[in-house]
Amino acid sequence: MARIITFGEIMLRLAPNGYYRFFQNDQMQATFGGGEANVAVSLANYGMDAAFVTKLPAHAIGQAAVNSLRGLGVDTSMITRGGDRVGIYYLEKGASQRGSVCIYDRAHSAIQEASPADFDWDAIFEGADWFHFTGITPALGENVVEICREACKAAKAHGVKISCDLNYRGKLWTREQARAAMTDLCQYVDVCISNEEDAKDVFGIEAENTDIYGGKLNKEGYKSVAK
Numbered sequence: 001m002a003r004i005i006t007f008g009e010i011m012l013r014l015a016p017n018g019y020y021r022f023f024q025n026d027q028m029q030a031t032f033g034g035g036e037a038n039v040a041v042s043l044a045n046y047g048m049d050a051a052f053v054t055k056l057p058a059h060a061i062g063q064a065a066v067n068s069l070r071g072l073g074v075d076t077s078m079i080t081r082g083g084d085r086v087g088i089y090y091l092e093k094g095a096s097q098r099g100s101v102c103i104y105d106r107a108h109s110a111i112q113e114a115s116p117a118d119f120d121w122d123a124i125f126e127g128a129d130w131f132h133f134t135g136i137t138p139a140l141g142e143n144v145v146e147i148c149r150e151a152c153k154a155a156k157a158h159g160v161k162i163s164c165d166l167n168y169r170g171k172l173w174t175r176e177q178a179r180a181a182m183t184d185l186c187q188y189v190d191v192c193i194s195n196e197e198d199a200k201d202v203f204g205i206e207a208e209n210t211d212i213y214g215g216k217l218n219k220e221g222y223k224s225v226a227k
Contacts, residue, residue: 083110
């Protein structure tokens with residue numbers, strides 16, 4: 001069975017029940033989520049050997065995040081403990097023409113303030129086959145860009161395939177910052193996952209004869225983006 005390692009931030013998600021707007025009633029649902037954590041959970045649901053790597057505080061909220069992943073079959077044994085807080089995001093689900101709203105409260109989270117010394121990638125990749133991360137993770141700061149770089153180098157040294165979902169987040173960094181970091185990191189990547197918006201935002205690659213924000217797609221343009 002293939003062993004897959006994913007790396008990123010898991011956050012506490014607070015969301016109003018159903019399609020209520022923020023504080024339209026006095027209840028919010030609390031769950032945990034994050035791009036790479038969600039991938040690990042999905043793979044575990046398919047019966048695969050999936051591990052999630054991050055840094056979480058040693059307090060009860062950090063432990064609740066670990067427990068939520070463990071309960072879904074994800075290997076949490078290589079999560080580093082330390083730091084002061086779990087990042088939070090508030091999600092208001094859209095309805096009809098009203099779009100969803102996401103508000104981040106994630107500054108100074110444990111993973112954002114992590115250092116390369118927090119992770120022993122040689123031990124983490126022992127027996128691993130695949131490593132997955134997204135562009136959300138290096139967007140957390142230059143220190144996390146360096147952590148991702150060290151992870152990629154170690155993965156290559158262990159013969160581990162690497163995939164990356166570009167997943168550009170304008171609330172976290174600029175296009176220029178994303179281009180510099182992801183151009184560097186993608187030299188190690190075997191499978192790059194992107195849509196046409198991410199390709200333009202991160203790499204300045206634009207589909208031919210297509211307005212990516214206009215709602216009309218030229219399917220042939222995807223070929224030029226891929227090339």
